[in-house]
Amino acid sequence: MTATSTADVARLPLMLGELRLPTIARLWPDITARADKEGWPDARLLSALAELELADRARRRIERHLAEARLPSGKTLATCDFAAVPTLSKAHVMALAAGTEWLERGVNLLMFGPPGSGKSHACAGLGQALVENGYRVLFTRTSELVQRLQLARQAMQLEQAIAKLDRFDLLILDDFSYVARDQAETSVLFELIAARYERKSLLITANQPFGEWGRLFPSPAMTVAAIDRLVHHATIFEMNVESYRRRSAASRKAVKQFDPVTDPPS
Template identity: 35%
Template sequence: MTRAHHTATESEVAYLARALKAPRIGSDYAAIAAQARDGSWTYEEYLAAVLSVEASARAESGARGRIRRAGFPQIKTIDEFDFSTQPTIDRGRIARLETGGWITEAGNVIFLGPPGTGKTHLATGLGVIAARQGYRVAFDTAAGWITRLTQAHNRGELDGLLKKLNGYQLLIVDEVGYVPIEADAANLFFQLVSGRYERGSLIMTSNLPFSRWGECFGDITVAAAMVDRIVHHAEIFTHKGTSYRIAGREGVLPSVVAERQAH
């Protein structure tokens, strides 16, 4: 190949890479071609290698976008979680959830227990994995979801919002029970949960056992109907112990415990 021909080929590849919106092909094809010549690859092997670079980069870019759009307050991973602080949480059960099969089956995951015991960390970690696996994920607190639903209802756009949220394979509802929910808002939240029953997955965290969800939602009947749908296809984990954020801090833990007991 003459130098002029080589330059023309480079220009054509660069143009085609831009036209296909495949910048990694444009930047990496020459280096891969050198490897192919040294290794006596077939044409098919070279083509597969070039396409693989672009496909991998696109997958990673898509994952980053889904994670960003999910609205996680912080990015937490399962690998970062210290399971020694929660011996009641079976690492094997969490590992099975990391495969993502439960989302395909529209299952749910529930983390119950005191504040500061890692519920949000595990919920976020599973959500991040789901986003990397290609699922659409959205995260908010229970109060945040209630605000969204109430605002949509007041604008006459509730059906549109619920339809939009049904396009997400996984919704994460954090901190159920931290803020009391009025009856009208509880009914809106019930519509969200009911609409996802056997159609889409939920991860929920709560500081209250299911028996006390009536206190949070202000209506025992609505709470019971909601719990019935949530737990039907759910993996439920119960966290124990004291908040890791204050455990071991000398002089802080006793005063916090005493204050809670006083109230």
């Protein structure tokens, strides 16, 4: 190797750092050694390095987006018990997980059911699948987001705060029914719904059906307007089944009480 080529190699890590190509900077010695050994054409070597950089960049992007999504830990579609919720079609949810057309049209998803019916698990699993497919998602309790928007309104920055949420393809509002009936709270929530209408998707979980939403908003007109915007382009899931948590607790209790010595199988 000539002095010039040695100098070029010595400068390579610095240049790759300037170009923000950390994967190539880390792997190029091994890849180029293999290319020399196997006699790769220059184009194949360049293509291999570019593919490794792009793959690692995609992995890092997904990691960042999963972190910002604030999804509940361990709640994935793989661990979702679809058999326990017959009204929730696994095939339908998996199709939604691919994203594409429904997110581009700003279609909403609404999940209704009693506490413990698996709503939060299903939407968290769907959210993770969407992030892994390249979309940006935010999971939040509705009451927490409302508090943040109220603070933004007090600082005269509500419009900017709602606009910042546009970076998320899907906004998951969990426990929608638990928002207190307060003029300030429900008005910022209504403004969020109106701002995303027909542009960006919402996924809402609620324990109460539409007929009970009158207690969430201070006026019938606001209630009707909010529901109208949510259901105009929406898929609705009714998950009125026995509490998943209650069934799981009962199963654990039955297993604990069973003694293979004193209670042998019949």
